[in-house]
Amino acid sequence: MSVAWIGDRETPFEQAAEKAAALLHASRCPLFTIDADTDGTRAAIGLAKLVGAAYDHPGGASLARETTLFTDQGGMFVTPGEARRRADVLVVVGALPDIHLSFLAELFTSPPDLPAVGQRRVFVIGNVSLPPGTDGLVEMLSCGGEAATLAALRAQCAGRKVATPVQNFDRFAEALAAARFPVFLFSGRASESPAIEMLQGLVSDLNRKSRAAALFLPASESGWGSTLASTWLTGFPMRTGFARGFPEYDPWRFDAARMIADGEADLHLHVSTWPDTAPANNDGIDFVALQHTDGPVAGAQVTIAVGEAGIDHDAVLYSSRTGTFAFKRAPAASSSPPAAAVLRAIAERVPGGAPDLC
Amino acid sequence: MLTRISGGEIVDPPNGRVGPGDLWIKDENIIEAPADGRADRTIDASGCVVMAGAIDIHSHIGGGNVNTARLLLPEQHAAHLRRPDGTPLSNAGWSTVETGRRYATMGFTTVIEPAMPPNAALHTHLELADIPIIDKGTLAILGNDDFLLSMIRDKASPDMIDDYVAWTVGSTRALGVKVINAGAAAAFKENVRTFSLDDVVPSYGVSSRRIVKTLQGAVERLGIPHPLHVHCNNLGVPGAADTAARTIAAAEGIPLHLAHLQFYGYGTEGKRKFSSAAASLAELVNASREVTIDVGQVMFGQTVTISADVMRQFAARGSAHPRKSVIHEADGNGGGIVPFRYRQDYYGALQWAVGLELFLLIEDPWRVFFTTDHPNGAPFTAYPKLFELLMSRDARNEAASLLPHSAMALSTLSTIGREYTFEEIAIMTRAAPAKLLGLEDRGHLGAGAIADVAVYRRDADIAKMLGRAALVFKNGDQVVTDGEVTHYRWGKALRLDPPKNPAMIRRLEEFYQQRYGLSLDWLAFPDSAIARDEPFGEVPCRA
Numbered sequence: 009m010s011v012a013w014i015g016d017r018e019t020p021f022e023q024a025a026e027k028a029a030a031l032l033h034a035s036r037c038p039l040f041t042i043d044a045d046t047d048g049t050r051a052a053i054g055l056a057k058l059v060g061a062a063y064d065h066p067g068g069a070s071l072a073r074e075t076t077l078f079t080d081q082g083g084m085f086v087t088p089g090e091a092r093r094r095a096d097v098l099v100v101v102g103a104l105p106d107i108h109l110s111f112l113a114e115l116f117t118s119p120p121d122l123p124a125v126g127q128r129r130v131f132v133i134g135n136v137s138l139p140p141g142t143d144g145l146v147e148m149l150s151c152g153g154e155a156a157t158l159a160a161l162r163a164q165c166a167g168r169k170v171a172t173p174v175q176n177f178d179r180f181a182e183a184l185a186a187a188r189f190p191v192f193l194f195s196g197r198a199s200e201s202p203a204i205e206m207l208q209g210l211v212s213d214l215n216r217k218s219r220a221a222a223l224f225l226p227a228s229e230s231g232w233g234s235t236l237a238s239t240w241l242t243g244f245p246m247r248t249g250f251a252r253g254f255p256e257y258d259p260w261r262f263d264a265a266r267m268i269a270d271g272e273a274d275l276h277l278h279v280s281t282w283p284d285t286a287p288a289n290n291d292g293i294d295f296v297a298l299q300h301t302d303g304p305v306a307g308a309q310v311t312i313a314v315g316e317a318g319i320d321h322d323a324v325l326y327s328s329r330t331g332t333f334a335f336k337r338a339p340a341a342s343s344s345p346p347a348a349a350v351l352r353a354i355a356e357r358v359p360g361g362a363p364d365l366c
Numbered sequence: 367m368l369t370r371i372s373g374g375e376i377v378d379p380p381n382g383r384v385g386p387g388d389l390w391i392k393d394e395n396i397i398e399a400p401a402d403g404r405a406d407r408t409i410d411a412s413g414c415v416v417m418a419g420a421i422d423i424h425s426h427i428g429g430g431n432v433n434t435a436r437l438l439l440p441e442q443h444a445a446h447l448r449r450p451d452g453t454p455l456s457n458a459g460w461s462t463v464e465t466g467r468r469y470a471t472m473g474f475t476t477v478i479e480p481a482m483p484p485n486a487a488l489h490t491h492l493e494l495a496d497i498p499i500i501d502k503g504t505l506a507i508l509g510n511d512d513f514l515l516s517m518i519r520d521k522a523s524p525d526m527i528d529d530y531v532a533w534t535v536g537s538t539r540a541l542g543v544k545v546i547n548a549g550a551a552a553a554f555k556e557n558v559r560t561f562s563l564d565d566v567v568p569s570y571g572v573s574s575r576r577i578v579k580t581l582q583g584a585v586e587r588l589g590i591p592h593p594l595h596v597h598c599n600n601l602g603v604p605g606a607a608d609t610a611a612r613t614i615a616a617a618e619g620i621p622l623h624l625a626h627l628q629f630y631g632y633g634t635e636g637k638r639k640f641s642s643a644a645a646s647l648a649e650l651v652n653a654s655r656e657v658t659i660d661v662g663q664v665m666f667g668q669t670v671t672i673s674a675d676v677m678r679q680f681a682a683r684g685s686a687h688p689r690k691s692v693i694h695e696a697d698g699n700g701g702g703i704v705p706f707r708y709r710q711d712y713y714g715a716l717q718w719a720v721g722l723e724l725f726l727l728i729e730d731p732w733r734v735f736f737t738t739d740h741p742n743g744a745p746f747t748a749y750p751k752l753f754e755l756l757m758s759r760d761a762r763n764e765a766a767s768l769l770p771h772s773a774m775a776l777s778t779l780s781t782i783g784r785e786y787t788f789e790e791i792a793i794m795t796r797a798a799p800a801k802l803l804g805l806e807d808r809g810h811l812g813a814g815a816i817a818d819v820a821v822y823r824r825d826a827d828i829a830k831m832l833g834r835a836a837l838v839f840k841n842g843d844q845v846v847t848d849g850e851v852t853h854y855r856w857g858k859a860l861r862l863d864p865p866k867n868p869a870m871i872r873r874l875e876e877f878y879q880q881r882y883g884l885s886l887d888w889l890a891f892p893d894s895a896i897a898r899d900e901p902f903g904e905v906p907c908r909a
Binding site: 334 | 888
């Protein structure tokens with residue numbers, strides 16, 4: 009089976025890897041977008057270091073909002089397991105990605121493991137997609153957008169007056185007064201940074217006298233996993249670059265979409281270990297696609313097909329169900345190579361390059 | 367490959383070798399001098415001190431909390447890039463790669479991450495595996511988890527407790543067990559804000575003392591070489607010396623290790639109600655042969671506190687510098703990340719003095735361990751300066767002269783003349799940690815030991831001498847030359863593998879399904895998940 013293409017022409021893997029390495033070597037400002045398992049991320053960052061590339065996640069905007077919460081503010085969080093066990097009031101803040109809907113349904117319908125607490129109370133803020141059949145379980149909190157609602161909620165919880173009270177605040181206050189562990193669920197996909205910051209302010213306020221926490225459900229599990237791996241490997245999250253030979257983190261400068269749109273990047277290497285389409289706008293720059301694909305990717309000078317993480321090969325992936333990394337065993341052996349192996353094969357072919365520690 | 371390190375001053379107290387001599391390395395191990403005296407290569411170590419590779423028993427180098435600290439503080443790393451000499455935290459080397467590199471250049475070859483949440487073991491091991499050169503190990507945290515507290519409440523048999531501890535240690539690939547503010551994280555979930563040794567966890571009716579004693583007994587019965595590693599209650603609180611004293615008394619003849627004792631060495635004297643109680647604590651440790659401690663020395667400057675003592679970290683949020691922090695709650699301990707700057711003010715100076723008093727007043731170097739609780743008291747890159755303070759009274763006095771007299775007046779530091787010798791340093795940082803952790807193959811330079819060797823060129827400047835090793839060998843590979851890494855390799859994570867009882871696995875499966883809606887399979891992982899060749903090295907339990 010062919011696994012590599014130069015343009016639209018099938019080619020031996022070695023030749024495609026050579027071509028990719030030559031393009032990387034010739035590039036003055038290479039950019040990687042990484043959507044991979046942990047070992048794939050390791051290998052991609054190793055190659056980025058070797059060729060002086062910057063890297064980001066393909067869904068960089070959501071991930072950047074989530075990362076900014078940690079780099080700029082911090083907060084009070086809880087793991088999904090502990091939320092399932094102890095949360096007696098749930099507040100869903102903003103739309104969550106569909107990947108979290110099954111967990112949401114599980115949370116809505118399972119009782120907390122607390123004495124004398126039956127069903128959880130559920131409130132929502134913003135335009136939230138709910139699991140099928142759960143509409144009747146939730147109560148809406150609203151007085152405008154998410155950030156405005158959270159700000160008003162925070163003010164009202166603190167006993168301050170507001171111009172526009174939050175709809176259903178009394179019911180929320182009553183639930184909160186009886187609650188032992190309210191949990192606020194959010195992701196960076198829909199919620200803007202001010203809303204995320206205001207949410208943390210509310211959680212912090214509540215903890216002055218009682219207990220509360222936020223459950224972070226990332227917009228992209230693989231994106232968050234790559235962020236964590238990048239952080240331990242370089243000290244920095246995604247949107248880091250090696251242009252000067254050492255890692256530099258700059259969430260504006262190394263925004264992949266901006267680098268392509270502004271014509272800064274002269275080569276785009278996209279790694280995706282899932283069925284995916286590459287970012288469309290690669291006009292005018294070299295494009296290398298390492299992707300789970302059956303054929304050449306449109307516009308790519310080089311395409312190398314890689315296995316699907318956890319399906320074609322064993323993989324370690326971030327799981328938002330456990331809030332940490334989990335091992336996923338592939339159901340059957342596959343001839344499709346892991347992205348990590350392909351990336352390391354390219355690194356070995358970069359002229360003058362040496363295998364990096366990653 | 368047969369290597370002879372020739373003419374150095376060997377400092378290897380466990381084998382009675384202190385003085386000029388040769389050291390022979392064959393492949394990965396130290397050997398007796400061969401009869402024919404021929405080597406493939408000879409290294410001239412004249413003018414150098416030759417010791418075993420150092421072992422750090424308590425340094426937060428990897429795992430979810432450490433990584434969250436990195437995420438929280440990207441500016442610290444950036445500061446490091448611009449001003450390497452001015453920002454101590456940054457000098458810690460914030461990435462896994464830098465961690466291995468910087469430890470190696472100081473002659474450290476094994477480092478223990480002391481706080482692994484069992485449910486996030488895979489994350490911890492992924493990070494440890496990405497730390498090059500050195501070997502690692504990690505301690506599994508128990509003592510705030512619902513399963514254990516429920517078993518204690520329900521009066522489970524010692525056998526069942528042992529089965530659970532054995533399963534945790536084995537499945538998480540740990541080298542021992544740590545308990546952190548036993549019961550406090552569980553109590554914090556119930557909105558309890560302070561918690562001491564005889565306080566009781568709501569909903570469980572179990573005291574902190576009972577949790578510690580339960581785990582101490584299990585560790586002893588299972589033959590886990592490292593005694594239960596205890597982070598006591600009331601860390602950082604004035605008067606915490608009383609809590610530490612009561613915990614020492616609770617050892618009752620069974621080995622117990624108290625972590626970062628400096629953070630408990632505080633009395634309540636003086637107008638600020640914050641004084642040094644180090645002398646009385648040291649006296650207690652001296653009299654309690656079953657107790658070992660590490661110090662957790664404070665050094666001045668910016669750092670970040672990283673702890674699974676979520677109650678304490680929550681309370682410390684207000685002192686965050688810069689003003690941001692992360693508190694997170696989990697199935698067991700959770701944790702907190704609070705950046706902090708130790709200033710040369712009254713409080714900082716007193717903490718600094720308390721640590722040094724403990725080092726200098728605890729007489730037996732086999733029972734006091736060299737740590738800064740990296741990065742809680744200071745980054746590990748402060749070690750060279752700390753060695754100097756321990757080995758030179760003049761250096762101590764000079765540093766103390768710059769600090770507030772009011773603080774020094776409530777400490778005995780100025781009256782202490784002791785200076786650590788190289789032999790004592792070799793015991794405290796090599797032989798004793800190896801013994802404490804059950805690592806018979808290292809910490810000394812006897813035949814058969816792994817060839818983890820640090821060679822330091824003698825220098826009147828102790829910090830310079832011990833901060834940049836002239837040569838370091840890891841498993842016989844020369845990895846450092848003249849203070850720079852010249853060869854990278856991957857070390858192993860050292861682990862125990864006590865037998866697991868299938869009945870306990872079934873019970874845990876049921877527990878996880880019921881409490882968390884998860885199969886136990888979510889937490890399991892094969893060695894291959896780490897994606898490195900031979901990522902683990904097995905250490906036997908005591909017979």
